[in-house]
Amino acid sequence: MAGQDLLHTQPRPMHWLATATAISAVVAAASLVQPPDATATTSRDARAGKPAAAAPDPSRVTFPVDCGPTRLDVVKKASGDLDGDGTTETVAVVRCHSETGTPPSGVFVLAQPTDAKAAPRVVATLLAPAQRLSVQTLALKAGAVSTELLGYSDLDVPRCCPDVHKNIKWQWRGGKFVESELPAAMGAQSV
Template identity: 80%
Template sequence: MAGQDLLHTQPRPMHWLATATALSAVVAAASFLQPADATATTSRDAATGRHPAAAPDPAKVAFPVDCGPYRLDVVKKASADLDGDGTTETVAAVRCHSGTGTPPTGVYVLAQPAKAGTAPRVVATLVAPAQQLTVQTLTVRHGAIAAAFLGYSTRDVPRCCPDTHKSLKWQWKGGKFVQSELPAAMGTGRA
């Protein structure tokens, strides 16, 4: 018996075809059977009849930053409904590309365009590159924007070696973003 060939243990092409056919039948049957309370959903907003807009894409924005011959890099971004109007805004931290040093960062709030088919627009400047801050982290939680920055105590500090740390928070209040400073330990979460 030890030398006997066990034919029934050798898979044959017909065996694989039968298995594939059976499996296809099970998948097809499962796709037709749905629970009685199953409903189709779409991304359409039932209340307004509109499709909700996606978060503004920073790659499509003309930022108010002059990088000369260098490209502009989006180094951090986060999206949420920041002003409670039911649309998603994006916070983007951008800086001019550099192979060395720590170029200053600009932090901007972006909204969808007022006119369909055009680029998203900058609706607020939270930090301008002229402030000479470099973003470390950027987060959005519960409609509040928090960011940690490195900076310079004086103009004599080399641009490679920031020597100050600042954590800032912005919250939409009274029709604008209101800035406050966070304790150092509060602004160190990763984006």
């Protein structure tokens, strides 16, 4: 029988049509069957009854930092609902650009105005660059902002070797961000 064509094994248009119909039926049936604990999700904020806004974009913000002729760099960012109002805020760590060394950091909380086309705005300053500390890590957990900070106790300490090490947490309480120092072992995880 070698060399004989087996006519019944050749696909015909009717075979393809039957196969496509069968696959469509299986896909349609699968879309109707849901697990008992399945829930629908939407992009709406259930409490506010409006579409959920995207996290504020730090690249669209004018920060209250004077870098003179150099640019300002956003070196870390994290987003989450920090004040429990159902909207997403962004925490941005910024510093003046430098090819060498580590200039002091600023940590700012950003919010998106109700007009989604408007630029986000700074709503809180958690750490001002004038405090002369550098942010090493940034973490958001359960609405709290945690950082690991490095700095210098005085101007005589070599800039290569920071001698101040702090782990700081800010949490929204009573309508404002409250700062607390954490034990060294409970510092922020790298972001």
